Amino acid sequence: MAAVGGVLLAVLMTWPLAARLGSHIAHDLVDPLFQTWQVAWVGHALAHQPLHLFQANIFWPLADSLAFSDALVGYAPAAVLAQQGPGSALVVYNVLFVFAYALAFLGAYLLARELGAGQLGCVAAGAAFAYAPWRLAQNGHLQVISSGGVPLALFLLVRGYRRGSGRLVIAGWLVAAWQMTLGFTLGLQLAYLLGVLALGGAFVWWTRSPRPSPSRAVVAATLFGVLVFGLAAGSQARPYLRVAEHHPEAERTADHVAGFSPRPASFLAAPPESTIWGNVTAGIRDGHELQSEQTLFPGVIVTLLALAGLFSPVYPRRLRVGLGAGVALCAILSLGLRDVSGPRKYLTPYRLLYELAPGWDGVRTPGRLNTLTSLGLALLAAAGLCLVLRSLGRRTTGWSPRRRLTLQAAVAGLLVAAILAEGAGPIPQPRVPAPPQALDRAAAPVLHMPMDFFNGSRYAYWSTDGFPPVVNGNGAFEPSTLEQLRTSVETFPDRSSLAALRAAGVRTVVLHPQLASGSPWQDAEHRPITGLPLTRTVEDDVVVYRLES
Numbered sequence: 001m002a003a004v005g006g007v008l009l010a011v012l013m014t015w016p017l018a019a020r021l022g023s024h025i026a027h028d029l030v031d032p033l034f035q036t037w038q039v040a041w042v043g044h045a046l047a048h049q050p051l052h053l054f055q056a057n058i059f060w061p062l063a064d065s066l067a068f069s070d071a072l073v074g075y076a077p078a079a080v081l082a083q084q085g086p087g088s089a090l091v092v093y094n095v096l097f098v099f100a101y102a103l104a105f106l107g108a109y110l111l112a113r114e115l116g117a118g119q120l121g122c123v124a125a126g127a128a129f130a131y132a133p134w135r136l137a138q139n140g141h142l143q144v145i146s147s148g149g150v151p152l153a154l155f156l157l158v159r160g161y162r163r164g165s166g167r168l169v170i171a172g173w174l175v176a177a178w179q180m181t182l183g184f185t186l187g188l189q190l191a192y193l194l195g196v197l198a199l200g201g202a203f204v205w206w207t208r209s210p211r212p213s214p215s216r217a218v219v220a221a222t223l224f225g226v227l228v229f230g231l232a233a234g235s236q237a238r239p240y241l242r243v244a245e246h247h248p249e250a251e252r253t254a255d256h257v258a259g260f261s262p263r264p265a266s267f268l269a270a271p272p273e274s275t276i277w278g279n280v281t282a283g284i285r286d287g288h289e290l291q292s293e294q295t296l297f298p299g300v301i302v303t304l305l306a307l308a309g310l311f312s313p314v315y316p317r318r319l320r321v322g323l324g325a326g327v328a329l330c331a332i333l334s335l336g337l338r339d340v341s342g343p344r345k346y347l348t349p350y351r352l353l354y355e356l357a358p359g360w361d362g363v364r365t366p367g368r369l370n371t372l373t374s375l376g377l378a379l380l381a382a383a384g385l386c387l388v389l390r391s392l393g394r395r396t397t398g399w400s401p402r403r404r405l406t407l408q409a410a411v412a413g414l415l416v417a418a419i420l421a422e423g424a425g426p427i428p429q430p431r432v433p434a435p436p437q438a439l440d441r442a443a444a445p446v447l448h449m450p451m452d453f454f455n456g457s458r459y460a461y462w463s464t465d466g467f468p469p470v471v472n473g474n475g476a477f478e479p480s481t482l483e484q485l486r487t488s489v490e491t492f493p494d495r496s497s498l499a500a501l502r503a504a505g506v507r508t509v510v511l512h513p514q515l516a517s518g519s520p521w522q523d524a525e526h527r528p529i530t531g532l533p534l535t536r537t538v539e540d541d542v543v544v545y546r547l548e549s
Helices: 002-013 031-048 073-082 086-115 119-130 133-138 149-163 166-181 184-207 216-246 254-260 264-268 300-309 317-333 342-347 350-356 366-395 401-422 437-441 455-462 480-488 495-504
Strands: 446-449 508-511 534-539 542-547
Touching: 002 086, 002 119, 031 073, 031 086, 031 455, 073 086, 073 166, 086 119, 086 149, 086 366, 086 455, 119 300, 119 366, 119 401, 133 366, 149 166, 149 184, 149 216, 149 366, 166 184, 166 216, 184 216, 184 366, 254 366, 300 317, 300 366, 300 401, 317 350, 317 366, 342 350, 366 401, 437 534, 437 542, 446 455, 480 495, 495 542
Parallel strands: 446 508
Antiparallel strands: 508 542, 534 542
């Protein structure tokens, strides 16, 4: 029932996306289109070059171009269906988008249930985690909203260790490994969280007298699970380490990270998409330069219920203290870095992670640690709602059981509805442009103009029709070679730009006049080509230039 409810709720909260899976996309035409290409490429590579998964067709001829951003490899089963062209890729991406919300709800529900919350409280936990207001700003980042594996893995591990079930323990580690393959954005957080919980569990076990002896099945399952998780993390990390070595421009300097870091006021700033809080918090939000990464508003109802949950006997006292401390710590860490020198730079503890903890110097957006903050608040909110319902039960002891349960269900329904209302907002769903038919006849490698980074997502998406080598692309950074080539071809078409294109191995240039306004190529279609080894044809509102040998 929780799984079905999670799916129905995800369809409702993202409506009308489910009614137009093959024509529209959530949020915008930049990162979502790029991630649509990512999913489709993974399916294509598994079918045609499984040993060279990260050698993608964009940013040709650079190596490991799939590792220029979180790769979403974990969606490989669905990706096999996405490789058949732009239409199928778009449908699969949109289904994954809705699935990500459904799994986030279900994972938080199950974890809260295992920790001891009642069913109505667990519904509140699922709603609070999956539909926290700050997530509205992350709808363009599938690797961020795909967070359901975090609570689901914790649920399976907690239940497995409590019951001494080796199968559940293995399942928990496998889900954690799967979450890692969706990208280091959340995978790194989960890895460190599991490490902290392991140390805490070991300390509790050591201080008990007598110490309980785990079964051989649990020990074997743990060793196997940790091995699988480590192999998943290691295999995922290898291409990213190669990219960091060969592309110094990919380095996350302290100044760069500081530019993406939120401020304490970010927890009071809701995204502009929030129906209830968008306008109310506009004054706070407008002081942030990167609003999509610096709006961390958790919701008023969730916060109040979480505060109540700190005093709820639904959870053991030690668990409530741990959750409260974890929420506070993750909230502080999510504030990232400050561009200051001297001892003051350590006033933001994230600096310690950045300088000392492996992996964190490659993270650009510290605010996404708010995922763990949100999970802790959701679990406490479940306990808080249960406390409210228990209080109602004590105040209505003279009522009939049916009347009392009706009142409790009504109050719980109102609180859950309030949580969902705070997290609701219109999700922009632009129509996805179809690829020009002229691309079918363009000899690869292809260079698209204009060469801006944002339209690179559109070009990558169009390349899912056969996956020809494309010089353009998008990702977490821009390769220096692409920047140099862009400068060299600003005067295209002329002899100097053609020489640069030949040196780069380009065979076809496709100019998109409707996208070129304000760029160096806004009048390129009218520039003469007389005497140049070049042919020009106009097809489907694009201009195709073929470089002659």
